[in-house]
Every structure is written in C-alpha cells, then in structure tokens.
Amino acid sequence: MREVTVPLGERSYSIAIGEGLLERRDLLAPLVAGRAVAIVSNVTVAPLYAARLRAALEPDAAQVIEVLLPDGESHKHWGTLQTIFDALLEHRFDRRSMLVALGGGVVGDMTGFAAAVYQRGVDFIQAPTTLLAQVDSSVGGKTGINHPLGKNMIGAFHQPRLVLADVGCLRTLPARELSAGLAEVIKHGAIADAAYLTTVERDLPRLLAHDPEALAAAVARSCEIKAAVVAADERESGLRATLNFGHTFGHAIEAGLGYGEWLHGEAVGAGMVMAADLSRRLGLLDAAGARRLEATIAAAGLPLRGPAWPAQRYLELMSVDKKAERGIPKFVLLEALGxxxxxxxxxxxxxxTLAACTA
Amino acid sequence: MREVTVPLGERSYSIAIGEGLLERRDLLAPLVAGRAVAIVSNVTVAPLYAARLRAALEPDAAQVIEVLLPDGESHKHWGTLQTIFDALLEHRFDRRSMLVALGGGVVGDMTGFAAAVYQRGVDFIQAPTTLLAQVDSSVGGKTGINHPLGKNMIGAFHQPRLVLADVGCLRTLPARELSAGLAEVIKHGAIADAAYLTTVERDLPRLLAHDPEALAAAVARSCEIKAAVVAADERESGLRATLNFGHTFGHAIEAGLGYGEWLHGEAVGAGMVMAADLSRRLGLLDAAGARRLEATIAAAGLPLRGPAWPAQRYLELMSVDKKAERGIPKFVLLEALGxxxxxxxxxxxxxxTLAACTA
Known part of the structure; x- marks a missing residue:
C-alpha cells in the first residue's frame, strides 16, 4: 500500500493507495468507531462495492446506512443532495456522524458538499472508484454541485478525513472513463513534472490495460503533485489555479453541451490541447512541446477538438468561469512541459485558438 | 457609535452599533471599493432601507444589484436561496463579489449561507434590521436554511466581514418582533452576566418604547457577551452551546408548529421558562431565580408556556436537535442567574417540566 499525506495543519489527511483497501477494517476503524456511518454511492457502483465496504465498517460503526444516488453528472444538483439530507435526518444522524463517498467524482463532490453543510459540517471519507476521482477530485477538499448557469458554482472547501484509493475498483471501469481519468494524470505532468509526463507516456499501454501496479504508481504521483499544490494554496488564491489547466476551455465545453454529454476528463483533454495551442500562440510553449502533449492526449484515447461552436459562444461560456474577474477569463498556460x-x-x-481547435 | 470586535484571528470583524449607520459610506467603502455588490433583502425591509444603503454603496462599488426575497421563516429554504444564486450568476458575480444582508435573521442566515457556498465562498456584510438579528444572528457566523425535518439543519460557519447594527432601523420594528429580540437579550444576561440581567430588567420600559440609547447599549453588551463566547469556541464544541439556552425546547416548539407560526424569540421565551423549570427540578437554579427570570420574560411581552402537546411529541422533536447525540438531547441549564x-x-x-410548562 502506498500512502500520500496532504499536509493541511489540523485538517491534514492521508490518501491510501493500493488494492483491496475497501476491505481494510484497520484503516476505517479509527475514524468510524462508535459513529453512525452513511455510505453514499450510486446505482452503478453500489452493487459492485458497497457490500464489501459495509462489511468492513459494520464491526466498528454504531450504525451503517446506505444512500443511493442516480448515476451521472446530470444529477449533480440540489435535488439529488436532498436525497442525502433526507436519509440522514430520517435516521437521526447527528454532528458526530461520518459520511463515506463510494463512487466517482460526482458522488465525491456531492457527498463532500453534503458533509460540509449537514448540521454546518460533519466528517467524511472518500472512497473513489474511478481513476479521475482517485487522482483529482478526492484531493483538495473541493466539493459542490452544478447550477444551470455554471459547473460547480455552489460548493464548499471541506477536507476528507481519509481517502481510500482502491485501484482494484478500476478493473470494472469502462475504457472511456479510464481515458477520462488519464486526462488529469497527463495534466499533472504537464503543469508540474516533465519527468512524470515522460513516465506516463511510456506507461500508457499498461495504464490503458488496467495494470494495477502502473495505476497505483500514477495515482500516487498525481496525488503527491496535487497535494503539494493544495497544501501551498488551500483556498485557491494563486498556485492552485494551475490545476485548472485545460479546464477553462473544458468547462465551457461541458456547460455548452449540457453536463454529462462529454465526460469531464474528455472535456479537459480537448481543453488542454486548446490551452497548449494558446500557450504556443503567446510565445510561451514551443511547437514541439504542444505537439508532444497533443500526441499523448490522443494516445490516451481522448478527444482533441472542442465542438464546432462560434467563438462568441465559447467566450460567453468562459466569462462565467470561477477564475474570471469581472467577466474576463484567466487561462492556465504552459511556459514549458512541466x-x-x-x-x-x-x-x-x-x-x-478557438478557430484552430474546434471541430 | 459603539464598536464591538469579534476576535477570530484572520476572520476577525467589527460590529458597528448606532443610528444612521446604513448611510455611512466611510464604513462601507474599504470593503466594497471596486467590487460587485448584491444587497439581499426582503419585500418588507427593502422599501424602507435599501435606497439609503444603495446610495452609500454606489459611489465606491463597481456595481450594485438588489435581490428581493419573500418575507418570513417559512421561506428559509433552498428554493429561496436559488433566487440569490440566479441573480448572482445572471449578473456574472465572481469570487471577489460582496453580498450585503439587509434584514432580519432569516435574510442574514440565507445571505450568509449563499455567501458561504457561492463559488465555494465569497465575502458578506450583515446589516441587521431587527433586534433579534442585531443581538444574535449577526454574531458568530452561523448561517443556514431549514429542512422539513429540522431547523437550520443545512448550513455553514461563515463569518461576515462587518456588521452594521443600525438601531435607527428598530423604530419601524413591530412590537411583537421587538419582544422577540428581547428574548435573546434576556438570555445573554441569564447565561453569562447577572448584572446585565438586572440592567435589562430596569431598562425594559425604555427598550419596549424603542429608546435608541437603551437599545444601542443592550445591543452592544449582548454582542460583547456573544462575541466572547464565540471567540472561545467558534465551532460550537462546548462553551458556545450555552448560547442555546431556551433553544432545545424552543426549536421543538418552532418545528412542531411549523416554522414562522411563532417568532423564534417567542419560542425561546417559552423555552427559557421551561429550561429554568428543568434547572430548578434538577437542583441547580433556586426557585426565586426561576421566578425572577419568568417575570422578566413576561414583562418583555413574551409567551411563558409551550403548546399543549403530549410529552412524547416534544421528546421526538427534541431528539433531532443538533446538540443531540444518538437521539438523546442535551439541555442548557442554569446553575444560577448568570x-x-x-x-x-x-x-x-x-x-x-413539559407537564408544568405547556398550556
């Protein structure tokens, strides 16, 4: 088992990475002993993994309930969140309760936000079951839901007490979702570690074949990179914004298509190609670097071009990005790979860039 | 002008108390210069005070919009909150935006919660226009909304950047609401400062007559008491719970009747009589103290008895109180006045107690 610590003072927590972690009663007991615990999952993931997790929790928890959400980004809104609150209140869950998010980024974001605001804040554990969630949304404490006018517009910073990244869960992950997770892995190399980007390029065939050792290594290095950035800038005032590489364009694609049409990582894939193109036009990244990044994104099975909308539509969608100030978007750009x-x-x-990089 | 500081490290803020503060551009400018500002108010308060506040904001703010909510506790839910989010997103409000809550506790709690979760957190200013909000809900950073199964069950701790307690606004406050605010004033004396309770008893006629000097003095002392408690225990793990004196019974009354039927302060008035009775039964408070507190609550024009429900109904309603652990409620009791x-x-x-103190 690998372990990465996210150092945030009294909110510090560990990310455990390996196979079979959902069954590790020894990892869970210190956090759930004597507490009421709610496993929050969705209708796709729960049949695969909820029973194993429940078995690991039940000997120590005072009570274990399961809350099932519908599957998909299109359900990441307040109405679905109410399902969680209703269950917690019906079972008289108090402030000492523990939520466990079992699923991908949508389940993690919603469960984390529910934990952030239920009775003004309770503890939660992340058990991410997709590569995207393991390398990205389980690190950093960002939680939230979508609004019809923008993605993740309503949310909170709320750190988990523990992340269990069980790479065994990735065996059941559809190829399309595995590729979407690799978008974030590639991103971590591109923004912070050129050597890691080289490793990812080399390991792509093993990663795409669900090799657990290659996946565990990538999850661990990606979490280290993200943890270092988050620790330096928890509230996203500066450095942390670099983690949004590919996301300004990517969010516009997701918002314009309607959430869930493309996977988040697919939008980030095309968004990184666009951001690299813009970096090149501004004289930052050289053409060879932009080409190499695009080739890696292509090899990971991700889309390279955004939808064929007029530029004005992209500009409007980007003007409500959270990084925008008074409607003017900021971009994360590359000065070099890494x-x-x-x-x-x-x-x-x-x-x-929009003219060159849309279909 | 009086000033009380709430010392919370980097989240410290000032409470300004006096007449005419809504017009004080000098107090507002440092916080709103160059920012988009949303005045969030309700249909009752806005016609009285929004124009004055807007005039004080407009010379310095980049933009000022108004968001009007319906009036009353029955609207303190997610649907109403959406009105705020819709307006902020339609006007492209970004993370540097400032919300200003102009109204009573309901407006303050909802605006504060909207600020806590809009784009994962923006700044806000409280401009409380009721006595209850000036002495209670504007101090301490508690924000939130109600759930059908419990009051304030969804929320966040989010501190304002400034509180403007303009006692001039209290002239238009209906007598019933003034009395409801006095319930919290009496509470502050009862839990923390016997000498202040004596002062309040003496000043009750002036307070009930809307005397601005008496009101400013009471608001200032109540804020000092609450600020000291909050500073010692921001996240409500121990001492801060004493501020809930009268609230365990009071919340049960509010939840059982349906929010808005009784004013919050009215429920706290009857709840304090019940908590004092329970304190006496447990050998803590002496009978003279309990009688004196009840007489003060009566003199303030507040109800002294809860609705005539079976005890079981009260017990069930109290078992979901946020202070409850595994369904067993805790009570704030008096060892003596103060x-x-x-x-x-x-x-x-x-x-x-329920048999003795319900109608």
Missing part, C-alpha cells in the same frame, strides 16, 4: 502559469490572454489570440 | 451549563437530564424530569 511548468504552468496563469494569465489573461488577448481576445484575438483566444479566437485564433 | 451562569449556564450543558448536560443531559433524566427523561422523567423533562416530562415533569
């Missing part, structure tokens, strides 16, 4: 910066870009250069 | 403690109580004693 080195990111955040800045505004002239609109004509953004339009040139 | 001195509170938190403990469980034998159910037969609670039943005796």
């Amino acid at each position: 080195c990111a910066c955040v800045r505004r870009a002239p609109e004509d250069e953004v339009r040139a | 001195c509170a403690c938190v403990r469980r109580a034998p159910e037969d004693e609670v039943r005796a």
Whole structure:
C-alpha cells in the first residue's frame, strides 16, 4: 500500500493507495468507531462495492446506512443532495456522524458538499472508484454541485478525513472513463513534472490495460503533485489555479453541451490541447512541446477538438468561469512541459485558438 | 457609535452599533471599493432601507444589484436561496463579489449561507434590521436554511466581514418582533452576566418604547457577551452551546408548529421558562431565580408556556436537535442567574417540566 499525506495543519489527511483497501477494517476503524456511518454511492457502483465496504465498517460503526444516488453528472444538483439530507435526518444522524463517498467524482463532490453543510459540517471519507476521482477530485477538499448557469458554482472547501484509493475498483471501469481519468494524470505532468509526463507516456499501454501496479504508481504521483499544490494554496488564491489547466476551455465545453454529454476528463483533454495551442500562440510553449502533449492526449484515447461552436459562444461560456474577474477569463498556460502559469490572454489570440481547435 | 470586535484571528470583524449607520459610506467603502455588490433583502425591509444603503454603496462599488426575497421563516429554504444564486450568476458575480444582508435573521442566515457556498465562498456584510438579528444572528457566523425535518439543519460557519447594527432601523420594528429580540437579550444576561440581567430588567420600559440609547447599549453588551463566547469556541464544541439556552425546547416548539407560526424569540421565551423549570427540578437554579427570570420574560411581552402537546411529541422533536447525540438531547441549564451549563437530564424530569410548562 502506498500512502500520500496532504499536509493541511489540523485538517491534514492521508490518501491510501493500493488494492483491496475497501476491505481494510484497520484503516476505517479509527475514524468510524462508535459513529453512525452513511455510505453514499450510486446505482452503478453500489452493487459492485458497497457490500464489501459495509462489511468492513459494520464491526466498528454504531450504525451503517446506505444512500443511493442516480448515476451521472446530470444529477449533480440540489435535488439529488436532498436525497442525502433526507436519509440522514430520517435516521437521526447527528454532528458526530461520518459520511463515506463510494463512487466517482460526482458522488465525491456531492457527498463532500453534503458533509460540509449537514448540521454546518460533519466528517467524511472518500472512497473513489474511478481513476479521475482517485487522482483529482478526492484531493483538495473541493466539493459542490452544478447550477444551470455554471459547473460547480455552489460548493464548499471541506477536507476528507481519509481517502481510500482502491485501484482494484478500476478493473470494472469502462475504457472511456479510464481515458477520462488519464486526462488529469497527463495534466499533472504537464503543469508540474516533465519527468512524470515522460513516465506516463511510456506507461500508457499498461495504464490503458488496467495494470494495477502502473495505476497505483500514477495515482500516487498525481496525488503527491496535487497535494503539494493544495497544501501551498488551500483556498485557491494563486498556485492552485494551475490545476485548472485545460479546464477553462473544458468547462465551457461541458456547460455548452449540457453536463454529462462529454465526460469531464474528455472535456479537459480537448481543453488542454486548446490551452497548449494558446500557450504556443503567446510565445510561451514551443511547437514541439504542444505537439508532444497533443500526441499523448490522443494516445490516451481522448478527444482533441472542442465542438464546432462560434467563438462568441465559447467566450460567453468562459466569462462565467470561477477564475474570471469581472467577466474576463484567466487561462492556465504552459511556459514549458512541466511548468504552468496563469494569465489573461488577448481576445484575438483566444479566437485564433478557438478557430484552430474546434471541430 | 459603539464598536464591538469579534476576535477570530484572520476572520476577525467589527460590529458597528448606532443610528444612521446604513448611510455611512466611510464604513462601507474599504470593503466594497471596486467590487460587485448584491444587497439581499426582503419585500418588507427593502422599501424602507435599501435606497439609503444603495446610495452609500454606489459611489465606491463597481456595481450594485438588489435581490428581493419573500418575507418570513417559512421561506428559509433552498428554493429561496436559488433566487440569490440566479441573480448572482445572471449578473456574472465572481469570487471577489460582496453580498450585503439587509434584514432580519432569516435574510442574514440565507445571505450568509449563499455567501458561504457561492463559488465555494465569497465575502458578506450583515446589516441587521431587527433586534433579534442585531443581538444574535449577526454574531458568530452561523448561517443556514431549514429542512422539513429540522431547523437550520443545512448550513455553514461563515463569518461576515462587518456588521452594521443600525438601531435607527428598530423604530419601524413591530412590537411583537421587538419582544422577540428581547428574548435573546434576556438570555445573554441569564447565561453569562447577572448584572446585565438586572440592567435589562430596569431598562425594559425604555427598550419596549424603542429608546435608541437603551437599545444601542443592550445591543452592544449582548454582542460583547456573544462575541466572547464565540471567540472561545467558534465551532460550537462546548462553551458556545450555552448560547442555546431556551433553544432545545424552543426549536421543538418552532418545528412542531411549523416554522414562522411563532417568532423564534417567542419560542425561546417559552423555552427559557421551561429550561429554568428543568434547572430548578434538577437542583441547580433556586426557585426565586426561576421566578425572577419568568417575570422578566413576561414583562418583555413574551409567551411563558409551550403548546399543549403530549410529552412524547416534544421528546421526538427534541431528539433531532443538533446538540443531540444518538437521539438523546442535551439541555442548557442554569446553575444560577448568570451562569449556564450543558448536560443531559433524566427523561422523567423533562416530562415533569413539559407537564408544568405547556398550556
């Protein structure tokens, strides 16, 4: 088992990475002993893994309930969150209760947000079952739901007490979702660690074949990179924004298509190609670097181009991005592979990128 | 102008108390200069005060919008909160935006919660226009909304950047609401400061006559008491629970009747009589102290008895109180006037209090 610590003072927590972690009563007991516990999952994941997790929790918890959500980004809204609150209140869950998010990023974001605001805050554990959630949404404490006018517009920073990244769960992950997770893995290399990007390029065949050792190594290194960035900037005032590489364009694609049409990682894949193109146009990244990144994204099985919308539509969608200030979006750009910066870009250069990188 | 500081490290803020504060551009400018500002108010308060506040904000803010909510506790739910989010997103409000809560506790709790979760947290200012909000809900950072199964069950701790307690606004406050605010004033004396309780008893005629000097003095002392308690225990793990004196019974009354039927302060008035009775039965408070507190609550124009429900109904309603652990409620009790403690109580004693103190 690998372990990565996210150092956030009294909110520090560990990410355990390996196979079979959902059955590790020894990891769970210190956090759930004597407490009421709610496993929050969705109708796809729960039949696969909830029984194993429940068996590991029941000897120590005072009570274990399961809350089943519908599957998919399109359900990441307040109505679904109410399902969680209703169950917690019906079972008289108090402030000492523990929620456990068992599923992908949507389950994690919603469960984390429910934990952040239920009775003004209770503890929660993340048990991410997708590669995307293991490398990205389980690290950093971002929780939230979507609004019809923007993704993750309602939420909170709320750190989990523990993350159990069981790479054994990735065996059942559809190929399309595995690729979507690799988008974030590639992103971590691109923004912070050129050597890691090289390793990922080399290991892509094993990663795409669900090799648990290659996956555990990638999850661990990606979590280390993200943990280091988050620890330096928990509330996202500066450095942390670099983790949004590919996301300004990517969020526009997701918002414009309607959430759930493309997977988040697919939108980030195309978004990274666009951000690399913009970086090149602004004289930051060289053409070879942009080509190499695009080739890696292609090899991971991700889309390379955004939908064929007029530039104005992209610009409007990006103006409500959370990184925008007074409607002017900021972009995470690459100065080189492994080195990111955040800045505004002239609109004509953004339009040139949109013309070049949409279908 | 009086000023009380709430010392919470980097989240410290000031409470300004006096007449005409809504017009004080000098107090607002440092916090709103160059920012988009949303005045969030309700249909009753906005016609009285929003124009004055807007005039004080507009010279310095980048933009000022108004968001009007329906009036009353029955609207303190997610649907109403959406009105705020919709307006902020339609006007492209970003993370640097400032919300200003202009109204009573319901407006303050909802605006504070909206600020806590909009784009994972933006700044807000409280401009409380009721006595209850000035002495209670504007201090301490508790924000939230109700759930059909419990009051304030969904929320966050989110501190305002500034509180403007303009006692001039209390002139338009209906007598019933003034009395409801005095319930919290009496509570602060009862739990923490016997000399203040004596002052309040003496000043009750002036307070009930809307005397601005008497009101400003009471608001300032109540805020000092609450600020000291909150500073010692921001997340409500111990001492802060004493501020819930009268609230365990009071919340049961509010939840059982349906929110908004009684004013919060009215339920707390009857709840304090019940908590004092329970304190006496448990050998803590002497009979003279309990009688004196009841007489003060009566003189303030507040109800002294809860609705005539079976004890079982009260017990069930109290078992979902946020202070409850595994369904067993804790009570804030008085050891003497000016001195509170938190403990469980034998159910037969609670039943005796319910038999004695319900209509």
